[in-house]
Amino acid sequence: MSTKNKKVWIALFIVPCMILFVLIYAAPIVTVLYTSLCEYTVSTSPVLKGLENFKTIFQDKDFLESIKNTLVWVVLQSTFHVSLGFIMALVLRRKPKGWKFVRTAYMIPNIIPTAATGVMFTLLLNPTFGVLKSVYGIFGLDAAQIPNLFGNSKFAFWTVTCTWILYSGFNTIIFLAEMGAVDTAIYEAARVDGAKPWQMDRYITIPLMKNIFGTCVVLASVAMVSQFDIIYVTTKGGPGNSTLNLPTYLYKVATLENNYGKANAVGVIQIALGLVLVVFIQALFREKKMKQEGK
Amino acid sequence: MYHESKVKKGLLGIPKYIFMLFFVLIAVGPMIWAFLSSFKTYAEINSSAIALPKSLNLQNYKDAFKYAPIAKYFLNSVLIVGISVLVTVCVVAMCAYVVSRFRFKLKTVIVLMISASLMLPAQAISQPLFAIFKALGIFDTKLGLILVYSAMGIPMSFFVMVSYYETISTALEESAYIDGATFLQTFLHIILPLAKPGLVTIALLQFINTWNEFYFALMLTSGDSARTVPIALNYYMGTFANNYSALFAAVVMTVMPTILVFIILQRQVMESLTAGAVKG
Numbered sequence: 304m305s306t307k308n309k310k311v312w313i314a315l316f317i318v319p320c321m322i323l324f325v326l327i328y329a330a331p332i333v334t335v336l337y338t339s340l341c342e343y344t345v346s347t348s349p350v351l352k353g354l355e356n357f358k359t360i361f362q363d364k365d366f367l368e369s370i371k372n373t374l375v376w377v378v379l380q381s382t383f384h385v386s387l388g389f390i391m392a393l394v395l396r397r398k399p400k401g402w403k404f405v406r407t408a409y410m411i412p413n414i415i416p417t418a419a420t421g422v423m424f425t426l427l428l429n430p431t432f433g434v435l436k437s438v439y440g441i442f443g444l445d446a447a448q449i450p451n452l453f454g455n456s457k458f459a460f461w462t463v464t465c466t467w468i469l470y471s472g473f474n475t476i477i478f479l480a481e482m483g484a485v486d487t488a489i490y491e492a493a494r495v496d497g498a499k500p501w502q503m504d505r506y507i508t509i510p511l512m513k514n515i516f517g518t519c520v521v522l523a524s525v526a527m528v529s530q531f532d533i534i535y536v537t538t539k540g541g542p543g544n545s546t547l548n549l550p551t552y553l554y555k556v557a558t559l560e561n562n563y564g565k566a567n568a569v570g571v572i573q574i575a576l577g578l579v580l581v582v583f584i585q586a587l588f589r590e591k592k593m594k595q596e597g598k
Numbered sequence: 599m600y601h602e603s604k605v606k607k608g609l610l611g612i613p614k615y616i617f618m619l620f621f622v623l624i625a626v627g628p629m630i631w632a633f634l635s636s637f638k639t640y641a642e643i644n645s646s647a648i649a650l651p652k653s654l655n656l657q658n659y660k661d662a663f664k665y666a667p668i669a670k671y672f673l674n675s676v677l678i679v680g681i682s683v684l685v686t687v688c689v690v691a692m693c694a695y696v697v698s699r700f701r702f703k704l705k706t707v708i709v710l711m712i713s714a715s716l717m718l719p720a721q722a723i724s725q726p727l728f729a730i731f732k733a734l735g736i737f738d739t740k741l742g743l744i745l746v747y748s749a750m751g752i753p754m755s756f757f758v759m760v761s762y763y764e765t766i767s768t769a770l771e772e773s774a775y776i777d778g779a780t781f782l783q784t785f786l787h788i789i790l791p792l793a794k795p796g797l798v799t800i801a802l803l804q805f806i807n808t809w810n811e812f813y814f815a816l817m818l819t820s821g822d823s824a825r826t827v828p829i830a831l832n833y834y835m836g837t838f839a840n841n842y843s844a845l846f847a848a849v850v851m852t853v854m855p856t857i858l859v860f861i862i863l864q865r866q867v868m869e870s871l872t873a874g875a876v877k878g
Contacts, residue, residue, distance in 0.1 A: 308781070309700070309781065310702070312696075312781040312782070313696045313700055313702050316692040316693060316695060316696045317692075317693050317696060317697075317708065319688075319689045319692065319693075320689040320690060320692065320693035320752060320756075321693075321708070323685075323689060323745065323748055323749040323752065324711070324712070324715075324749060324752055326730070326745065326749065327723075327727065327745060327746055327749030327750070328711075328715045328718065328723070328749060329711070330726070330730065331723035331726035331727050331730065332715075332718075332723060332726075334726035334729070334730075335722060335723055335725070335726055338725075338726070390617075391617075391618075391621065394614055394617060394618060395618075399614060399615070399618070401618070402618075404622075405618045405621070405622055407860075407861070407864060408622045408625050408626050409621055409622060409625045410625075410860070410868070411625055411626060411629070411857060411860065412625050414806055414810075414856050414857070414860050414867070415629075415810070415852075415853040415856050415857060416809070416810040416812065416827070416828040416831070416852060416853065416856065417810060417812060417828075418810075418812045418828040418829070418831050418832055418852075419828065419831055419849055419852045419853045420628075422831050422832075422834075422835060422845070422849050423628045423629065423632050423849055424628065425835070426632065426635075426842065426845065426846065426849070427628050427631060427632075429842075431644070432643050432644050432647060432842070433647055434631070434647045434648060435647075436647055437646055437647040437648040440646075469621070469624050470624075470625065472625065473871060473875070476868045476871065476872055477871075477872050477875050477876065480868075480869075480872045480876075515876070518875060518876060519875075521717075522875055525717045525719075528719055529719035529720055529721060531720075531721060531812070531813050532812040532813065532828075535812075535816070535832070536831075536832055536835065549719075549721075550719065550721040550813075553721045553722070553724075554721060554817075557724070557725050557728075558817075563725050563729075566725050567725055567726070570719075570721065570722035570723065570724075570725070571722070573719045573721060573722045574718065574719065574722045577717050577718070577719055578717070581717055
């Protein structure tokens with residue numbers, strides 16, 4: 304095969320992928336970066352205005368609230384949620400009776416459409432016909448006192464959080480795969496030396512999971528930076544701005560205010576936040592690893 | 599001694615099972631509740647949330663079909679998801695192959711670009727996509743969603759495939775070239791058959807991600823012609839506001855296909871998701 308011929312084939316194999324990539328990713332990213340600096344609405348073409356949009360959003364209380372909520376969710380998800388998946392993996396690793404069933408059942412909420420999860424919780428927690436009514440009935444409480452968990456700003460944030468933070472099956476299977484790859488000779492040696500099961504987890508399994516922990520934390524954080532579906536289906540960011548996060552704020556600015564320049568400025572912040580988190584988390588886990596090796 | 603260790607194990611065993619049972623209930627409880635409720639009449643749903651349905655009443659399912667074009671949404675989903683899975687698998691199989699095997703100009707640029715978009719939040723690029731699609735006349739069409747979904751699958755599938763190709767020895771290709779096989783023949787007859795497990799992995803990843811996709815479908819459709827199943831659910835919330843018994847049936851029909859695929863292809867799906875997370 305001649306080199307020229309080979310070059311033609313390489314080009315032919317790359318072009319389809321790149322066309323799609325440029326149309327759907329590259330062109331929009333360039334547009335977002337540029338139009339975030341423009342005055343640009345549904346009825347006007349982009350006109351360069353500098354940092355106006357950024358000034359506007361940083362003075363908007365809703366935007367600041369949405370950043371705060373996004374960050375709280377990132378922190379909760381990358382700590383509690385990931386750890387929960389890890390604990391489940393530690394339990395299932397010893398293959399107790401029915402572990403395969405538990406693994407599958409726990410994974411199901413992670414593979415169904417998130418919009419469906421939102422609808423299901425809306426129905427489940429509905430004050431007029433949801434489960435709370437039956438629970439109140441059993442305890443003989445006044446049915447008029449049933450809280451509207453999604454509709455009351457006192458509860459909405461935590462109710463929405465509960466629709467995803469407990470469902471860590473995805474992390475569990477990642478950890479289980481990684482635990483399965485650990486050389487069994489290490490555990491065998493520890494057992495011979497008289498190590499107890501919890502000691503094996505503490506001194507063998509957990510240190511070996513550092514890297515994959517980093518991966519799970521990155522994935523969980525990034526997922527929270529773009530969390531939209533459930534919030535949109537259940538509360539649309541409300542009541543007030545109690546469950547507003549960056550994606551829902553962006554969506555509102557783009558579709559209700561029809562202010563595209565402002566929406567794209569929010570997009571730039573969203574992209575930047577995602578990148579900062581990825582770099583920060585990777586640095587965090589890398590440093591820990593180096594320290595350990597240094598010891 | 600023996601007795602003591604047995605007691606300890608037993609005591610540790612009970613919290614472990616309570617822990618597992620609790621999370622199984624949390625995970626599948628709402629779904630089972632929705633499934634049971636979908637057979638209840640409107641009056642039964644209102645009278646008690648936890649009572650079992652009195653009979654296998656299919657009226658809710660009939661209502662769901664009557665008031666909303668559910669069959670059409672399913673057909674849309676099947677077409678859009680099916681074609682985008684095919685497109686992603688084809689373009690990624692080709693692109694990842696040359697990236698993993700050859701050295702050429704722009705290779706680093708391509709790899710960098712694709713890895714930069716791995717973690718890109720969908721919402722950030724949605725307004726420009728909306729504008730581009732309006733300009734191209736593909737807003738609110740199946741073609742539009744197919745293009746977005748095909749591209750959306752590229753970053754993760756690309757890295758899964760590159761690392762899969764790297765596990766395939768180059769010796770076979772070299773001997774094929776010596777025997778006079780062309781580039782295309784080698785790729786189609788030697789590489790692709792060996793890469794099948796990798797291709798299945800990315801196809802499953804792409805299926806799950808696109809079948810469940812909500813945001814782009816919301817932003818880039820406005821009518822029934824391209825609405826997919828998850829987006830239809832949101833629309834039922836409004837339509838069925840006063841007839842929520844039909845909403846239960848609609849939810850059950852939405853989650854069923856993914857759950858069935860997952861249960862049938864469990865091992866492969868878990869492997870795909872793990873590969874996607876770790877290699878991507």
